[in-house]
Amino acid sequence: MAAANCFKHGTNLPVSANLRHKQPPPRSSFIGNNGLKGNRSMVLMVGMCGGHGNGKASKRAGMIRCGRGIEDFIGGDLVRFDLGRWLSDVEEHKALAVYSPHEGGYEGRYLNRLTYQGYYFLDLSARGLGDPETTLTKVHPVCPPHLGKQPISRWYFPPEVDYRLAALPPKAKGLVVWIIEAKVLSKAELQFLALLPTLRPKVRVIAECGNWRKFVWKPLKEISGLTANEA
Template sequence: MSILGNPLTLITSGKPFIRALEAAGTLGVYVPLEGGLEGRYQRRLRGAGYKVLNITARGLGDLSSYLLDVHGVRPPHLGKKNLGREGAVGYRYFVPPVATYEAEVLPKGAKGLVIWMLEGHILSRSELEFLVTLPQTDSRIKVVLEMGGDRQFTWKPLKDILAAA
C-alpha cells in the first residue's frame, strides 16, 4: 500500500463516466474540493473524441442566449459615458453563440462537444432544466455540471438530481 492509498484509484479509464454521459446527456458531478480529478476525467473525454469547453456558471445571464443564440454584451464603461444615441450605458457588442459555434467547428471525427460548467450550484431550477434538455435539442452537445464537493468524484444524471430536489 502506497502513501497515496490504493494505487489503482489513480489509474481510472473513465469509461463508466463516459458511458453515463452518453446515456444521460447531462451529468451533475461532485468533485473533491482539493481538485485534480476533474482534469483527469476531462482528459479521458478528450481521449474518447470529445472537445471539452470549460466555462463557469457565474455571470452567464440567460443560458439559452449565451449558449445557442447571438447575444449582446456591454463591457464595463469604466466611468466613461456616452451621451449620444447609445445612452449612458455604453456600446453593445454582439457575440456568437458559444455552444453552437464550438459544435459547428468540431474537428472531423470528433464525437461532440462537452460543456464542463463550474459552480453549477448557483443555477436556478429552470436553468438546470434547460441544461437537461440541451443535449436533446442538439445531439452533438453534452453537459457536465459541477454541483458541489464530495470526498470522491461521483456523478448522477442531472435529471435525477432535479427529481430529488
C-alpha cells in the same frame, strides 16, 4: 589493565562494563513465537484492563487486521476503476451533475478520458453566464464596462454552442460543455442544461454542482427535478 587486575584478584566488574557486552534479543524471535512471521497483513495487539463486579482486573487482547489494496501501492489518485462507468453514463444520460472533492484535481482524470474519446470542450463558469439558453443557443448582447467615462455600448456575439459546433473537426465525436460552479444556477437553468443535448445531439453537458469526499456524479435530469415525460 584495570579490568585484568580485577579478574586476577577475583573482583567483579562494574555494571557499566557488563552492559557494553550485552546484545538485545533478535526481533525475529518474538515474531516467530507469536506465529506472525510472513504474514502480509499488519496485526496490532491491544491490551485492555477492565474491572468486573468481583473487583478483579482482567486482561483482554484484541486483534485488528489492516488489509492492503492495490491503491496502497499505486496511489488512489492514479487508479480510477469507475472510468468505464463514467464513459457509459455520459453516453447514456448525456448530461451529468458531478461532485468533486474540495482539494480539486480529480476531475481532470475524467476530463482526459473524454478527450481520448474524441470530444472537444467548452469551459464556462456559471457565475456571469447570464441566461444559459440565450448565451449558448442564441445571438446574445454583451455590454463591456464603460468605467464611467466611455459611452455605454452593446456588442453582439454568436451562440457559444452553435459557433463551436460549426468549428469542430470532421472526426470530432462531439462537444462537452463543462460548467464550473453550477451550484449557483437556478432549477430552471439546470433544467435547460439537462435538455440541451436533446436540442443539440452532439453536445454533452457536465455541471459541477457541489463537492463530496470523492468524485461522484448523477444524471442532471434527476438533480434538476425533470420527470420522465418532460425529459
